[in-house]
């Protein structure tokens with residue numbers, strides 16, 4: 286068989302829209318109308334910050350997308366999950382503002398808008414088109430309906446779905462056009478250790494000799510079941526198992542009860558630092574994105590991000606990036622096994638024209654079998670009636686009670702990563718204090734930058 | 740239908756049940772690495788518990804999960820005091836339900852972190 290190698294970026298080239306020369310950056314922004322980026326709010330709680338999309342676009346995670354989409358592109362994404370260039374893409378990505386802000390700004394097509402973050406210049410948006418959206422319509426069509434997408438959508442999306450509410454809570458005026466970062470944000474500890482934009486990540490793969498690598502999606506602190514999944518899924522590959530396991534955490538708006546992002550990253554990192562999977566074979570990274578919980582739709586974005594980072598394979602589990610029971614629990618695996626025609630996929634996303642080049646590895650789950658006396662794969666072990674599941678709520682209960690989890694459930698160093706951030710926030714999970722600080726501080730600081738007024 | 744509450748025992752709790760006779764009633768999971776005491780709860784009692792603590796739920800194994808830590812601590816104390824896993828320990832906890840609910844409300848904002856060294860992380 287032909288040996289696999291690192292796939293090309295989605296769309297052919299990695300987007301890099303970051304100006305690193307300060308003089309050039311200053312010139313680009315001098316005299317522009319400015320706008321302070323505001324989070325998307327729901328009932329007084331921030332549920333999205335568009336700065337994360339701007340970062341992921343400009344650093345190439347979402348290649349080939351290079352800005353806020355024009356109206357025709359949003360329509361094509363919603364109808365076919367394709368960009369105007371025909372490349373597969375799952376979500377509308379737009380820069381939305383209120384009617385009032387639009388009036389006050391007084392900008393239009395052909396203008397350049399300077400976007401500020403935390404009081405400092407951050408990026409510019411070159412406006413190609415201004416148009417209006419109906420947020421309810423966008424939200425509904427983004428995720429699908431039981432009538433239009435009967436293969437996998439079981440019930441209509443509603444106010445309990447966080448991703449649906451992100452789109453529903455958007456402002457009606459869209460400024461479309463390319464983004465350019467002119468003042469590179471600096472990641473705060475511990476995010477700085479895990480920031481590997483696609484171009485950088487591909488360099489590291491080359492250094493490590495990772496011809497093949499399998500991606501693991503996470504927004505959780507890893508327990509031993511996750512570790513077993515990573516180790517075993519990596520046995521796929523070509524003539525040998527995958528050489529690398531890339532953990533890519535989705536970092537963005539949080540919900541109460543989640544583990545803090547810092548604990549998620551350092552928990553995963555502990556898996557390799559303490560040798561449960563050696564660092565030569567395992568690395569931890571993240572992508573900024575306010576998770577939309579779009580199950581099969583979200584899996585397309587995950588595939589694109591990790592292909593751009595250089596992975597050959599991607600693990601997909603049951604209820605991938607899911608919340609509630611809106612989608613069939615196997616929706617993602619159905620998409621990557623035979624396609625979902627109503628979402629624009631007559632075949633799996635890696636078998637259609639302008640599709641992805643990453644190879645799916647659909648996985649079931651791991652649990653403990655007392656008869657085999659080991660962590661077993663649910664589809665392999667025959668002692669199903671004896672299964673002992675590592676349920677998230679069981680482990681959370683143990684953590685909340687301050688009980689040190691045994692090694693077979695969670696590695697001691699992973700637990701210590703939880704406790705380290707528990708000491709900082711006074712809580713092992715996301716609490717109101719965490720949400721407040723996250724909203725204020727985000728993941729980055731911006732260096733001061735002087736821009737001349739018009 | 741009967742529901743269950745599992746009380747997981749770490750070394751400190753194992754020490755506390757020494758000599759109570761409860762050692763013989765330990766239930767083990769994960770190759771003996773988890774030891775727990777299981778209390779059977781009649782449905783009407785579990786309904787009462789669910790009514791008091793809106794975050795609590797019954798999982799696929801019929802165990803009550805996501806109970807406040809304060810509730811579980813109080814329950815363990817009653818188990819040790821009464822040397823029993825009978826439903827009377829749950830009744831005793833209900834005797835102090837207001838106090839527990841007050842503690843539970845506080846723990847949705849703050850839980851003291853365990854005193855362990857995390858400098859290697």
Ligand SMILES: [Zn+2]
Nearest residue numbers: 654657666668
């Ligand atoms: Zn078995």
